[in-house]
Amino acid sequence: MSFKAVQVHAFGGEKSLEVHECEVPKVERGQVLVKLRAAGVNPVDTYIRSGTYVPSPALPWTPGKDAAGEVETVGEGVQSLKAKDRVWLSDALKGTYAQYTVVTADNAHLLPGQYSFAEGAALWTHYATAYHAVFHIGKVQPGETVLVHGATGGVGLACIYWASQIKGVKIIGTGGSEEGRKLLKEVGAELVFDHTDPNYIQQIKTQTDNKVDVVMEMLANVNLNNDLDLLGVGGRVCVIGNRGVLNTFNPRAVMGKRLAVLGVMLTRTTPTERTEIIEAIQKGLKENSLKPKIYNIYPLAEAPQTHIDVMKSHVGKIVIDPWM
Numbered sequence: 001m002s003f004k005a006v007q008v009h010a011f012g013g014e015k016s017l018e019v020h021e022c023e024v025p026k027v028e029r030g031q032v033l034v035k036l037r038a039a040g041v042n043p044v045d046t047y048i049r050s051g052t053y054v055p056s057p058a059l060p061w062t063p064g065k066d067a068a069g070e071v072e073t074v075g076e077g078v079q080s081l082k083a084k085d086r087v088w089l090s091d092a093l094k095g096t097y098a099q100y101t102v103v104t105a106d107n108a109h110l111l112p113g114q115y116s117f118a119e120g121a122a123l124w125t126h127y128a129t130a131y132h133a134v135f136h137i138g139k140v141q142p143g144e145t146v147l148v149h150g151a152t153g154g155v156g157l158a159c160i161y162w163a164s165q166i167k168g169v170k171i172i173g174t175g176g177s178e179e180g181r182k183l184l185k186e187v188g189a190e191l192v193f194d195h196t197d198p199n200y201i202q203q204i205k206t207q208t209d210n211k212v213d214v215v216m217e218m219l220a221n222v223n224l225n226n227d228l229d230l231l232g233v234g235g236r237v238c239v240i241g242n243r244g245v246l247n248t249f250n251p252r253a254v255m256g257k258r259l260a261v262l263g264v265m266l267t268r269t270t271p272t273e274r275t276e277i278i279e280a281i282q283k284g285l286k287e288n289s290l291k292p293k294i295y296n297i298y299p300l301a302e303a304p305q306t307h308i309d310v311m312k313s314h315v316g317k318i319v320i321d322p323w324m
Contacts, residue, residue, distance in 0.1 A: 005098030011051030040066030062095025068120025130158030152180030
């Protein structure tokens, strides 16, 4: 049986994303074949596609790890899943910009019926990265003030969700659009600022008395120096996103207030942390408290456009429907 999948045969621009006919792979022991109904698009996909990500995958390569769909078949030894189960994925062996993919059974998780497949495809990278940042790296404590710098994307919204689960935490969010800032208020940000306003840093200082405890940073090459300025003594910056280098950086900015700049990389989680993250997401799904925001859904043939749009300002998750 053949199916359609996006493949990259040579690293380069978004036009290197091409739809090809592929043969459905054999399912080995402990694996699951999933008929994908939605695949999530992330900025890291564009870095890998361009050839600038280290290590680079072998070619041809199908992008994607986030997805949701239905179990088609299960391999020998799989007891936790059966055909037709609705699942969301936390990884894939063959990529997810495709109509089918193969995963190990421990990376396919039951998706409750009240969630759409598009919402299921918006879970792993966004909510897992945010959980890792809030709890494992930033170690946000009850009563602290958290600034989510660039909060209207999927990871930013998820940071607000997880931080709101901690007692007494004051959440500040920034967004570049009126629609996005309205959403931040709706999902739990107490204070919201327009980061296109030249005076917004001073506005945050005034509102917080220069005592932000933790910053969740989505664009460190632009914002890191301002983050350090906003933090109080003992503050932490969690670098979740970065797209370049700092033109100027004075290490004394971290010395005087005992600040910490901490890197967040989902692929560096320990097995224990990963299990904790999956359990937290499953709990949120069971309670119907997770509310993934979908920006737009594209057909498989428009994968190149998704790589353009994911690098622009947008609110929520960009998703591919491989059957459109």
